[in-house]
Amino acid sequence: MNNEVYSFALKSTLQEIQNICPDVSNSFIFKDGKILAKDETTPEKDINHTIDAFDSITEKADLIGGLEAVTIQGANGRVNIACMNDFYLTTVSSKEADEKYVNTLTRILIPIVIRLIEKIHPALPEDGTFTTVEPEPVEDEVAEEVAEDSESDLPAEETAPTEDEEERFAPEVDPEPLLPEAPVTQLIVENLGGLLVPSDTVRIDNEVIAQWNDLYGDKKLHEVNLETLSGKTTRCKFKPMKNSKQTGKGVIGIPEKIQLTLETSKGELVMVKPIVE
């Protein structure tokens, strides 16, 4: 079977994004020049042209250290192509769309779905094809999970794996597996300073924390792992953002000391993962 599960889950997610943000008119995901998922409105021909045009930029992007994102602002709308893990998500939105809202939503949802699928299918080979056949109900359940934002259930337990799969996944089965994989969220660094600001605590977007709380329910979350794109990591405490104006903007306030540890600064991206106790 080819990457049907991947495609189905990602397609459902794209559809959900468009339902939540009607200003997003087109969306699709590609990897290594191939379409992984697309919405119903975008013709495949247009996507292939977009990929070609994007690849032409990528070929010359060594100058800027490799391409992470492209945002084309037009008089009537905006096209954004953003790298997520190894995938490229393209969204086309109207001029009225709230860019930060769309970016925050996509940067949270898509990586979560990708991680979920990878959890279900850890043996996905690099050519993007599966070697096992999933029964249809499994796909339905995966789709339902995605539609419900994959909140608190453990997908691996719901998929009713075949005997072969049970053998294959056996080493990964946790005897107390009721916690989902901690989601990795990319947030934009903001400076955090002041006399009473603890140097070991970051401030995280309230919406991101709310999502973690939804995901983990009663579990206490006090600390996060931070990782920069260059691979620097640190573990620190976190609290919600005090400034309500920054809610939903996908930002993380980091004290100078932690910024120095991570060798990062305002405006850069860090990957944030909650530590579940």
Added chain:
Amino acid sequence: MVKKKQSLHETSTTVIVDDEADVTPNEEDPAFTNLSQNLAEIRKETGVIGYILRSSTSATIDLKEPEKIVEYALFSSQVLDSSREISELFKIDTIESVLIEGKKTKALCMDIDGIKISIFMEKNADHADILKRVSP
């Protein structure tokens, strides 16, 4: 690092290399001259690596790495060409700006009435502010 400004007038065969920081004025095109002066000011900002300003007859280049002028020029040109293709596909109308974010640096590219601008900057530079200052 050595900073050089190069001005190319009329054709690429005439190259004026000017080590001074001032902008070489192009009196025939006031829009080009204004943008040139504007970009020279922006270039002084922390985090701005350099810029390329190009019209059909003139070009001004001010980059931290003058040895990579050709690479920067090719990259800028490709960004604008590819962006135009994509904007036509999705009917987002005239391109106002293109932001290219790389792992190390980022670039802001624009086409203002046929004058092509590319500004290269560090990742933490405020591209939104620069865009406001350059936009007509």
